Structure formats: structure tokens, C-alpha cells
Amino acid sequence: xxxxxxxxxxxxxxxxxxxxxxxxxxxxxxxxxxxxxxxxxxxxxxxxxxxxxxxxxxxxxxxxxxxxxxxxxxxxxxxxxxxxxxxxxxxxxxxxxxxxxxxxxxxxxxxxxxxxxxxxxxxxxxxxxxxxxxxxxxxxxxxxxxxxxxxxxxxxxxxxx
Numbered sequence: 612x613x614x615x616x617x618x619x620x621x622x623x624x625x626x627x628x629x630x631x632x633x634x635x636x637x638x639x640x641x642x643x644x645x646x647x648x649x650x651x652x653x654x655x656x657x658x659x660x661x662x663x664x665x666x667x668x669x670x671x672x673x674x675x676x677x678x679x680x681x682x683x684x685x686x687x688x689x690x691x692x693x694x695x696x697x698x699x700x701x702x703x704x705x706x707x708x709x710x711x712x713x714x715x716x717x718x719x720x721x722x723x724x725x726x727x728x729x730x731x732x733x734x735x736x737x738x739x740x741x742x743x744x745x746x747x748x749x750x751x752x753x754x755x756x757x758x759x760x761x762x763x764x765x766x767x768x769x770x771x772x
Contacts, residue, residue, distance in 0.1 A: 612671075612762040614722060616749045621722045622648045623705065623762075625668060625769050629661035633772050640772040641665040645705065647728055651746055660727045662704035665771040672759040672766075674698045674707055678718060679752035679759070683709045696723050696742055703741045704728045710745075716752050721745035 613622045629642035642661040649656055663671075674697065677683045686708050688694055696706035706723035723742045724730070733744055 612758045612765065614720065614748045614750065614754075614758055619651045619746050619748055620649070621724075621746050621748065625663070625765055626659065628769065628772070638664065643668055643769055647705070647724075649722075649724065649728075649730070649746060651730075654730060654732070656731050658704075658728045660702075660704055662702040662728070663700055665766075665769055667700040668762075668766055668769070670698060670700075671707070672762045675755045675759040675762070678709055678720060679755040681712070681752075685709050685711055693740070694721070694723065694742055694745060696721070699723075699742070702726075706742055708745070710747050717749060718751065718755070719747050719749045720755075721747050 613620065624646045625643045626646045627644050629644055630639055633640050641664045643663045643665060644659060644661045645663055646659045647657060683697060686695060686697055694708065696708040699706035703725050705728055708721045708723065710719040710721045712718050723745045725741045725744065729744050
């Protein structure tokens, strides 16, 4: 799933289950390893991390479609300036929020990247709080729907076990 604009891009792909054999544990059996490549004006990096359960991964495309349909509210920083994602998961590595919406269908979404997915210059920074680093992508509903379709297609090889 590629989310991009003229200055930044986030490409996320499930690449495998964390454990190749089924162990009979609903969590361990369903952890997906996500490969991410990120480009921003600040720099580029990549990560490969088991950070989404199969059922959580399915929520990503649903959220993108809801943003495209206009049913997700814009979320700004709270009174202390902290960001909170609209959709987050058990592992706080990747999350998403809607930063803005303008007339004509343009939207700005945030891809929150924490811990192992954070930029390398923040990974050793004790001040790097969960969800506070986000890549903002300005796009439109058609691009979000394409990204959701790409994500669903990439998940077809990784059904819940």
C-alpha cells in the first residue's frame, strides 16, 4: 500500500507471518511482519517489524475507505499539543489519523510511526513519544481507495489462522 504526495511517501506491505507454523495461540499465529519504506524531506528509512495482527491489518483498509467516504472526523493535537491516532493497534508501531480535509475532496492523513518504525534519528531518543512522529500525506479519495485495494490484495495471502 503506497500513500504518497509530492514530498513524502509511506509504503507498507505485509511480508509474512511472524511464525511460519501454527502454534494454536490466536496472537502468535496471527502476527504479521510489515515491511515499511518511508521517504520525507527529513530523510528516508525502512523497517521490517511484526506489528499487526491479521484482524488489525484488515482495519487499515476499512479506515482508508471511511476517510475517502468522509465519515472520519479530523483530529488535531490535544491541549498539550499531543497527537492521538484515529486507529491504533496492540503494538504501537504504526497508526493513522486524519489531519485535515478541504473542499474538493483533498485530505491530509497522518501515518504515525513509533518505536521500530520511527526515523533512525529518533529511535535512540528517550523523548520520542509514542504516536508523536507522523508523516503527513496530502491526497484524495481516489488515491485512498486505491491504497485500500492494494492493502486488501496484499493481505489476501495472510488470512487469520
